[in-house]
Amino acid sequence: MTLTWRSITSRQRGLDSVGSAFNPSRTARHYHMPLKSLADQATTYRVRFCIGLLAVCILAPLAARDSARALSTMYNAPALWLPEDMPVRKQYDDFSELFQGQDVLMIGWDGAKIGAEEVDQAAQALLPLVQPTSDRPAYLEGVSSGQRVFDVLTSPPTSFSERATRARLKGSLVGEDGEQTIVLATFSEAGNLNRQEVLAQARQLVSDRIGVPEDQIYTAGPPTDGALVDAEAQGSIDRFTLPSVIVGALICVFCLRSIVLTAIIIIVAVIGQGMSLAMVLYSGIEMNAILIVLPPLVFVLTASAGIHLCNYYRDAMCSDPTIDPTAATRQAMQAGILPCWLAATTTIIGLGSLGLVRLVPVSAFGFIAAGSVFGTLLLLLLLLPGAMQWHGKRHRIKHRAALAKANEEDIDPLPVEKWRSNIGHAWEAFAARFMKYPIIVVALFTVITAVAASGLPQLTTSVNIPRMFPENSRIRTDYAWFEEHIGPTINAEVVVQFPPDSMPDPIDRFRLVRDVDDHLRSTELVGGVFSARSFLPSPPSKKSRSIRSTVLEANIRKQLEDPDSPLQDAGYIAIDKKGNQLWRISFRFPFDEAIDYRTEFQRVQAEVIPILESAGEGISPQFTGGVPMTTESQDVLLQDLFRSFLAAFGIVAIIMMLLLRSFTGGLVAMFPNLFPTITLFGTMGLLETPLDIGSVMTASVALGIAVDGTIHFLTKFQSQSRKGKARTEASLAALHKCGPAMWQTTAVCAISPLVYGLSDFQPTQRFAFMMFGLLLAALVGDVLLLPALLASPLGRFLTPKTPKQKPATTR
Known part of the structure; x- marks a missing residue:
């Protein structure tokens, strides 16, 4: 017989009543704290609501004003995102200070x-x-x-x-x-x-x-x-923020069936969006294309926490037709506040780990988003209890009538709405079929994860600006015109550094720069070479003693030494603070997505360095410009992304181990949380799709969001296991109780940002699709993989042990 929630409740209806899961007296005894009377509790919730309302009244104008001010500072300069103390950034800054033309x-x-x-x-x-x-x-x-x-x-x-x-x-x-x-x-x-x-x-x-x-x-x-990046980034926020909020609000109303609760969640989420942008202003950094995904992310995380809290309240209301709204609110808060704080903590850890990334906007994104999550959760905890009481009083009669009808017809009393009940039973039955073969399911997910993980070493990043736009965009069209009519457009620079005591004759220096220039002109894929060689005739051989050679050399020497000569006006020779003379040689690569600029630039370095080394006398090259800055940014982004994800994984895993009081159990519980990130990012590596600035932050974010559902599920699972249920039954019961909140948060948090997928700006679009895919994969992991793990032999590491209970069996 298929094991479903109905069959379980028909055998253990008294044991599985929702009221026993939300036992306030038991919770109070556990913490040795006396319960307040309902009247005192109601007063406390009203006071908290007033405090929260006051905070909203203060924060809303600030969010509206300062978010607009933050957006007005929009300035994108990927070359300046690297830390100032990095050698490549320092070389670029020194070059920009000495030479014109950047x-x-x-x-x-x-x-x-x-x-x-x-x-x-x-x-x-x-x-x-x-x-x-x-x-x-x-x-x-x-x-x-x-x-x-x-x-x-x-x-x-x-x-x-x-x-x-x-x-x-x-x-x-x-x-x-x-x-x-x-x-x-x-x-x-x-x-x-x-x-x-x-x-x-x-x-x-x-x-x-x-x-x-x-x-x-x-x-x-x-x-x-x-x-163009500034305009598109600004346009993405202007065009899609409001539609995204509206879509999220409509889905929230549809799921929660409460305008009051939805209004509180949306108001807090919108204020969180505005304040996250305001924090950019307060931090003193400019708005940029990375930080524009802050608003949709904060909205997603706030909505997730609010929906989970509201579902704890709905469980309490549906469990007892006579329950007082204040009592239902208290039960909801007692049952939900710890999982919500734990889930928020893991999310904050995931976001905070981005602070390890050396690109300034990414680290700022992590810290600001983490602070926003903390702030919005505080606001929700202040406002939602009062809103729950108000909602409960209005709908008490409706809940009683619906529950009475459900009891008469012997249908699932939780939730009351028929459509929610049907959805719940459908996926419980679906999950139950999977749980018949838990080892096969776990093995299947393991294989999928392993195959996807093989693509992680091939994962690349891109901060190339033209690639942030579609093929038919204005910037791509303009670059194509220049490539066709003028030449390559992706610039790089070689600066030949002559110490004061090396090659004192400027003609000899010019000969060396000419050799490098000529070599670059003959190098494949290199074009647009421009240097002192472009302004001066080729110097005669050192062995030549003819009158013509002498005159030519004198002419060259004069232009090299004359501060008013065309060469000096062009700014291709400069003196640094140490007295070194620097000769600039500019060159360009074609804009072509098939070109590996790192490899081509390294090939140029390998050919130029021996020419200068053979000259001796301490002469050395410096390589800078757009190509090395871009490739270095991409390297830093990928390396630090990996470091930040490992840090987040390690900290979250330790938290899971402490919660489960088991080292092995903590590692097992992390499998469903790794599944979304490894699967999507590994697939991108296999498909050779580079990570851009819109999707690079989602790895650590996805880990935090995935752990959110896992914590809520395991909390319910352990609660059911302590009642003596077998692991399979406890998993189905946990799925029955957590399921609505899990798919509702996925619906709101995955679909509402999907509106940003309509943007032509690739980072914004990629962020929307990545969040959708990661949240969908996280739901699959929590609904299919996690119950299968619990039903498999590995589930014993996740099952609580009590002195009066033998280890639970799978049947």
């Missing part, structure tokens, strides 16, 4: 040819942004173009031929056809802080001046990247 906007359009008047006109149109006004600072530090550099190189003192000049500029400022060129605008610090506005103005000014529609003006470079 925040250069490239502007192009069809028809921007060498010799065309429109190129100079477009550059002139941008000059108003170089000058400060009474109401704003200068937004641009300077404006140039391929035409201007072309004119400089074809004029004295260099006087290159037009053909030679086109060859020197090809791939950086001039296209492969030798005609297509671009305009360059270097952003000031003020311009960077207002880059969305400046970018829009620049497009409009150029469009109006040359008569080309704005949608045919193409832009690329860090200012464009940052402005």
